[in-house]
Amino acid sequence: MGRRDPLAQILKVQDLLLTEGRPVWGAIVQANSELFERGRRNLPAAVIYSPDAAAFDDRPDLLLDIARKLYRLKGIRQRNPELAVFSRMLASETDREMRLEVPHILTGGAVVYCTDIIVARRHLPGRVLNEPVFPLLIAPRRTLMTMMLPGRYWPTPARSAPTNGKQPGYGIG
Numbered sequence: 001m002g003r004r005d006p007l008a009q010i011l012k013v014q015d016l017l018l019t020e021g022r023p024v025w026g027a028i029v030q031a032n033s034e035l036f037e038r039g040r041r042n043l044p045a046a047v048i049y050s051p052d053a054a055a056f057d058d059r060p061d062l063l064l065d066i067a068r069k070l071y072r073l074k075g076i077r078q079r080n081p082e083l084a085v086f087s088r089m090l091a092s093e094t095d096r097e098m099r100l101e102v103p104h105i106l107t108g109g110a111v112v113y114c115t116d117i118i119v120a121r122r123h124l125p126g127r128v129l130n131e132p133v134f135p136l137l138i139a140p141r142r143t144l145m146t147m148m149l150p151g152r153y154w155p156t157p158a159r160s161a162p163t164n165g166k167q168p169g170y171g172i173g
Contacts, residue, residue: 006116007044009145010145010147013139013142013143017138017143017145017147018137018150020139021139022139023136023149024049024051024053024056024135024138025049025057025060025134026048026049026117026133027047027048027049027060027064027067028046028129028132028133029045029047029048029067030045030046030074031045035128036129037128038127038128042120044096044116045116045117045119046090046097046114046115046116047067048066048112048113048114049113049115049136049146050063050113051111055110055111056110061133063133064132066112069106070106073087073090074086074090075087080103082103083105085100086102086114089114097114097115098115098116098146099113100115102114117146117147117148118147118148120148120150122150122151123148123151124151134154135148135153135155136148
């Protein structure tokens with residue numbers, strides 16, 4: 001990751017996010033495939049989240065539904081210009097977006113953002129990305145950047161063994 005890569009900015013604001021950020025649920029849209037296997041490298045992922053905790057705190061699985069809809073756009077020509085942006089971004093896999101609003105046609109009117117993060121393996125149970133939904137930290141009035149909440153602060157069900165794709169109903173915040 002070069003100095004000009006927007007992801008490098010996350011490292012500069014992680015202390016701010018840790019001290020002033022608030023937890024929200026995030027869902028993977030796409031991630032570097034190496035993250036799904038045991039390893040050492042911290043790698044990028046595209047995630048979505050909503051600053052409106054009331055909309056998703058009790059139902060983080062709804063974010064996963066939106067993430068799947070976004071992923072299905074990848075590389076497919078879209079007539080809708082808002083959807084076309086996501087189709088191109090996800091297909092490129094190297095373009096970085098920080099806090100790009102997801103079209104309301106996919107969110108049912110809820111405010112949801114797509115952003116890139118660095119997945120720090122030390123924050124993952126077993127150093128593997130097993131769960132498609134996990135806590136993030138945001139500080140929207142201070143920075144566009146988002147980071148994964150360190151694993152030691154995750155709710156107990158999120159730190160336990162993989163759920164084999166089934167999402168437990170737990171809240172954060």
